[in-house]
Amino acid sequence: MTMEQGRIVEQDRPGPGAANPPDLGGSKWVLCSPHREPAFLASCSAAPRPRRGPGRGFSSRQMERELLASLLKEHSRAGGIQELALSRNPLGKPYLWLEGLPGPPISFSRSAGRLWAALGTPRSWLGLDAASPEEFAGSYPFKRVFQETEWQAATSLTRGDREEAGALLWSVKEAVVKARGCGYHFFGPRRIHLEFAGLGEHGPCWRGHLETPVPDLVDPGSQGIIPAASVRLHEVWLSVAWMTVAPGEALAPVG
Numbered sequence: 001m002t003m004e005q006g007r008i009v010e011q012d013r014p015g016p017g018a019a020n021p022p023d024l025g026g027s028k029w030v031l032c033s034p035h036r037e038p039a040f041l042a043s044c045s046a047a048p049r050p051r052r053g054p055g056r057g058f059s060s061r062q063m064e065r066e067l068l069a070s071l072l073k074e075h076s077r078a079g080g081i082q083e084l085a086l087s088r089n090p091l092g093k094p095y096l097w098l099e100g101l102p103g104p105p106i107s108f109s110r111s112a113g114r115l116w117a118a119l120g121t122p123r124s125w126l127g128l129d130a131a132s133p134e135e136f137a138g139s140y141p142f143k144r145v146f147q148e149t150e151w152q153a154a155t156s157l158t159r160g161d162r163e164e165a166g167a168l169l170w171s172v173k174e175a176v177v178k179a180r181g182c183g184y185h186f187f188g189p190r191r192i193h194l195e196f197a198g199l200g201e202h203g204p205c206w207r208g209h210l211e212t213p214v215p216d217l218v219d220p221g222s223q224g225i226i227p228a229a230s231v232r233l234h235e236v237w238l239s240v241a242w243m244t245v246a247p248g249e250a251l252a253p254v255g
Contacts, residue, residue, distance in 0.1 A: 027042055027043050027044060028040070028041065028042045028070070028071070028074070029041045029042075029231075029233065031202050031229055031231055031238070031240050032200070032201065032202065032229065033124075033227050033228075033229055033240070033242045034197060034200055034205045034227045034229065035227065035242075037120075037121060037123060037124060037242055038120075038121065039118045039119070039120050039126060039128070039240040039242070040071045040074070040075045040118065040119045040120075041071075041116065041117070041118050041119075041128075041238070041240075042067045042068075042070055042071050042116070042117050043067070043114045043115060043116045043117070043233075043234065044063060044066075044067060044114065044115055045113060045114060045115075046060070046063060046110060046113060046114055046115035060115070061086065063115050064086060064094075064108055064115070064117060065084055065086060067115065067117035068084065068086075068096060068106060068117055068119060069084055071117065071119040072084075072098075072103075072119065075119065076104065076119070083097075083098065083099045083100065084096070084097070084098060084103075085097040085100075086106075089181075091181065091182055091183060091185055092183055093178070093181045093182075093183075094106050094107065094108060096119075104119055104120055104121060104122060105119075105120040105121075105122070105124065105125050105126040106118060106119055106120070106126065107120075107126045107127050107128035107175075107178055107179075107240075108128065109128050109129045109130040109174075109238075110130070111130035111131055111132045111135075111236045112130070112132040112134070112234065112235050112236050114130070114234055114236070116128060116130050116238065118240055120242070122245070123242075123244060123245060124179070124242040124243055124244050124245055125179050125180070125181060125242070125243045125245060126178075126179055126240065126241070126242060126243075127174070127175040127176060127177065127178030127179030127180070127228075127240065127241040127242075127243070128175055128178065128238070128239070128240050129170070129171045129172075129174035129175040129178060129238075129239055130171060130236040130237070130238045130239075131166075131167040131168075131170045131171040131174070131236060131237050132167055132235060132236045132237075133161070133163035133164045133166070133167045133235075133237075134163070135166075135167065135170075136162070136163045136166030136167055136170070137163050140162075140163075140166060142162060142165075142166055144190065145166075145169075145170075145188075145189050145190055146166070146169050146189070146190065147190065147193060147194070149195075150169055150193070150194040150195070150196070151165065151169070153194075153196035154166075154168050154169045154196075157196075157204055164237070167236065167237045168204070168230060168237045168239075169194065170189065170237075171230060171236075171237045171238060171239035172194055172206050172208065172228050172230060172239040172241070173189045173192045173194065173208070174189075174239075175208075175228050175239040175240055175241035176192055176194075176208035176210070176226050176228060176241045177192060177210070178241065179226055179228075179241035179242060179243040180210065180226065180243055181243075187210075187211070191210070191211040192208060192209070192210055192211065193208070193209045193210075193211060194206050194207070194208055194209075194228075195207040195208075195209075197227070200229055202229055202230070202231045203229065203230050203231040203232065204229070204230045205227070205228070205229050205230075206227070206228040206229070206230070206239075207225045207226070207227055207228075208225065208226040208227070208228055208241060209224070209225055209226070210226075226241050226242070226243050227241065227242055228240060228241035228242070
C-alpha cells in the first residue's frame, strides 16, 4: 500500500484549505496536529452494522483489529506482537492492549461505507471522526447545532456549501469529545466551542473547548483547549483531535 502524507497539493471543490490529497490507491495516511503530533490513519470498506442479531459487532471488531495491526506493523516497534486485544470503557472509549499491556491511544469512526482507525502516540489521547455531507442534507437544524462564529468559518472554507460545512464541523466536534473520552454522553455539540486556527499542512486546524467541565467519572485530563485538524478524504470530512496527557496519567482505563 502507498502512504500518503495528507498534504494539500491541489484545490478541491469545497474551497480553499479543503483540499483532497490525491488517491494513490492506498488506504493509509498521516494527519498531524497543529503541534506536529502524528495520528496514523487507515480505512477499509465496511458494510453497515446490523442493529440486532447474534452477529452484531463481530465483523466490526475484526476489522478494527486488522486495521490497527496494519498500522502497528508500519509505525510501531510493537508491530511484531501477536496478541492484540480491544476493550471499551462504559462510555465507549476504546483501548488497545498488546500482549496484555496498554498500547498506544486509538479511535474509530464509520461514515460513507468505510471504517476508519487512528493510532496515536503516548503523548495524547486521540479522537477520530468522519462525517459525510450527505448526513447534513435537507432541513438539518444547523443553527441549533453550531455556533455562529464556527459556522461562518466552516462555510467560508467550503465556499458556502452548507452540507460540507456541517460535515466538517460535526467531525471536529465529535473528534474533540472522543479525545476527551466522554463522547456526547453529557452535553450536545453546541456546547463544544470551536475556533478556526488557520490552514495547516493537511487542511483546516481548530481549537476545541468544552463549555462544561467533564464529570469525575471520565478519565482525568486537560479541561482546556483541545487542538484538532481536518482533511477531506473518500467523500467525508475526517478530523482528529489530540488531548495532551499529563505526566503520570495512564492511557489505559482506570479501575
